[in-house]
Amino acid sequence: MAETVLMRNFARPDSHTLASYRSAGGYAAWEKAKAMEPAAIVEEVKKSNLRGLGGAGFPTGMKWSFIPKTHTGPVYLVVNADEGEPGTFKDRYLLERDPHALIEGMLITARAIRSALGFIYIRGEYVQPWRRFSAAVKEAYEAGLLGRGFELVVHRGAGAYICGEETGLLSSLEGKKGWPKIKPPFPAIKGAFGQPTIVNNVETLCCVPPIIERGAAWFAGLGSKTQGGTRMYSVSGRVKRPAVYEESVSITLRQLIERAGGVSGTGRLKAVVPGGGSAPILTADEIDITMDVDGCRAAGTMIGSAGVIVMDESVSIPESLLVLARFYAHESCGQCTPCRESTGWIEKMVHRIVEGHGRKDDLDTILDVAKRGGGTTICAFYDGAIGPYISYIEKFRAEFEALCQK
Amino acid sequence: MTIAFTPEQLAEVRRLQSLYPDKRGALLPVLHMAQETFGYISLEAEAYVAGLFGLSPAHVHEVATFYTLYFKEPKGRHVVAVCHNLSCHLAGAQDLLCHLERRLGIQRGETTEDGRVTLQAVECLCACEAAPMAQVDDRYELNLTADKLDRILEGLS
Numbered sequence: 110m111a112e113t114v115l116m117r118n119f120a121r122p123d124s125h126t127l128a129s130y131r132s133a134g135g136y137a138a139w140e141k142a143k144a145m146e147p148a149a150i151v152e153e154v155k156k157s158n159l160r161g162l163g164g165a166g167f168p169t170g171m172k173w174s175f176i177p178k179t180h181t182g183p184v185y186l187v188v189n190a191d192e193g194e195p196g197t198f199k200d201r202y203l204l205e206r207d208p209h210a211l212i213e214g215m216l217i218t219a220r221a222i223r224s225a226l227g228f229i230y231i232r233g234e235y236v237q238p239w240r241r242f243s244a245a246v247k248e249a250y251e252a253g254l255l256g257r258g259f260e261l262v263v264h265r266g267a268g269a270y271i272c273g274e275e276t277g278l279l280s281s282l283e284g285k286k287g288w289p290k291i292k293p294p295f296p297a298i299k300g301a302f303g304q305p306t307i308v309n310n311v312e313t314l315c316c317v318p319p320i321i322e323r324g325a326a327w328f329a330g331l332g333s334k335t336q337g338g339t340r341m342y343s344v345s346g347r348v349k350r351p352a353v354y355e356e357s358v359s360i361t362l363r364q365l366i367e368r369a370g371g372v373s374g375t376g377r378l379k380a381v382v383p384g385g386g387s388a389p390i391l392t393a394d395e396i397d398i399t400m401d402v403d404g405c406r407a408a409g410t411m412i413g414s415a416g417v418i419v420m421d422e423s424v425s426i427p428e429s430l431l432v433l434a435r436f437y438a439h440e441s442c443g444q445c446t447p448c449r450e451s452t453g454w455i456e457k458m459v460h461r462i463v464e465g466h467g468r469k470d471d472l473d474t475i476l477d478v479a480k481r482g483g484g485t486t487i488c489a490f491y492d493g494a495i496g497p498y499i500s501y502i503e504k505f506r507a508e509f510e511a512l513c514q515k
Numbered sequence: 516m517t518i519a520f521t522p523e524q525l526a527e528v529r530r531l532q533s534l535y536p537d538k539r540g541a542l543l544p545v546l547h548m549a550q551e552t553f554g555y556i557s558l559e560a561e562a563y564v565a566g567l568f569g570l571s572p573a574h575v576h577e578v579a580t581f582y583t584l585y586f587k588e589p590k591g592r593h594v595v596a597v598c599h600n601l602s603c604h605l606a607g608a609q610d611l612l613c614h615l616e617r618r619l620g621i622q623r624g625e626t627t628e629d630g631r632v633t634l635q636a637v638e639c640l641c642a643c644e645a646a647p648m649a650q651v652d653d654r655y656e657l658n659l660t661a662d663k664l665d666r667i668l669e670g671l672s
Binding site: 185196197200201226233234237269270281286301302344345347351352353420439440442 | 534535536537539540541543544568574581582583585596599600601604637638639640642645653
């Protein structure tokens with residue numbers, strides 16, 4: 110078991126309160142950061158090898174350094190708490206059980222990027238986490254932690270997966286439908302309300318106080334060569350103990366499944382989704398990989414949001430793909446033609462196959478449609494969708510063909 | 516119903532608008548307020564909210580219809596939203612949905628005739644460790660079975 114960094118306070122009584130957080134040494138990192146130059150904070154986070162834990166895995170310190178040095182107007186910090194990737198539930202725990210860790214991470218980050226105004230965008234369905242977090246914000250204002258150079262606005266979403274995409278989130282924050290924006294310009298140059306903006310995931314920012322308090326070298330040493338730290342793996346599906354597990358990013362997928370009690374159901378592993386619904390699927394033979402950004406990339410999949418969904422031998426892969434195909438067709442925002450049209454077509458074709466009316470050439474049609482659209486859209490939503498379309502069919506083709514009549 | 520906020524609510528609208536560099540940022544929060552107050556987001560409610568922001572009703576309509584949590588027609592007194600994404604699917608979400616449809620006598624997406632319950636099948640609510648699960652109004656109900664759901668339904672007025 111790895112050192113517990115992110116979930117260190119979860120078992121404490123009333124861990125969501127300021128008193129509890131303070132008694133565990135909370136806000137000491139903020140005190141330390143207040144004496145540091147902003148550039149020194151950015152440098153420390155760069156050296157820690159912290160990479161974004163929301164999905165893209167981009168180096169956090171580098172992202173912060175993209176704020177134009179010559180900019181004299183406002184800079185905004187936006188927390189992406191629009192958790193929605195199928196199989197992921199870690200940010201819900203952080204918002205409910207350690208909200209002050211996130212506020213402290215925001216305070217330090219705001220100092221690093223010279224931001225006086227931050228927003229947290231919490232998915233609309235997260236009513237309890239929103240209440241918990243809002244109560245913590247109120248405490249932080251009353252204690253003078255917030256409101257002295259940094260204001261924090263808690264913003265509720267209204268139900269749309271695409272708002273987890275950072276520019277879709279910004280559109281939504283601006284009072285529009287959540288359509289992603291063409292990049293460049295990236296948000297660090299022109300983001301919320303037209304100003305330079307850093308968008309970071311909840312878990313990513315919760316790593317910042319420990320990095321400042323205990324040092325970049327310590328944090329980097331917890332992880333792999335190219336990614337520092339531990340992270341929270343959401344493990345669900347056919348395992349004996351579905352839960353969120355904090356482990357080093359260098360844990361293997363096999364070890365992680367064992368940590369969750371092993372495979373349930375038939376007890377025999379068939380497949381695993383390693384990084385949320387949009388990650389290409391892995392077969393039972395492919396689980397000896399490290400669960401960091403680069404380890405998963407080398408295995409042809411992605412760690413994404415680290416939502417691990419385990420499937421035992423009794424699970425139907427075509428039915429599982431239908432669930433995801435329906436999801437993508439439902440959640441496509443409709444802005445780009447390849448995504449809007451293909452997600453609908455593919456859902457219909459997978460549906461037809463699962464219902465027993467498919468044709469064998471449907472499989473090649475799906476692969477053709479999926480591959481043609483890759484890289485042609487404004488955001489990564491469709492590239493995320495084609496991961497499952499292609500990998501489920503290519504790795505489990507016989508199971509699909511068995512359902513096709515001709 | 517007259518579509519208008521109280522003076523206190525209008526003050527809250529102005530407070531929310533003042534939090535954003537452009538007051539339009541408060542549109543989603545104010546639409547949440549409108550739905551709580553008026554029950555759902557009717558065309559009249561959209562036009563009213565548009566007036567509070569100096570926006571066209573068409574813009575507010577575009578926003579209100581983009582998000583799943585805004586109801587465009589009257590909803591039941593309670594909303595039962597069963598997750599049917601992958602982890603809940605693997606844990607039997609379809610059986611739960613079929614059970615609820617039989618018990619309530621409606622299809623997913625519909626509201627019972629007495630206006631008590633709206634039933635929905637929704638995408639991942641991110642509580643997969645406790646699959647199958649559902650959101651019943653504000654609450655997450657975890658590790659569901661048909662029996663457990665029945666008891667929850669009995670508690671809804």
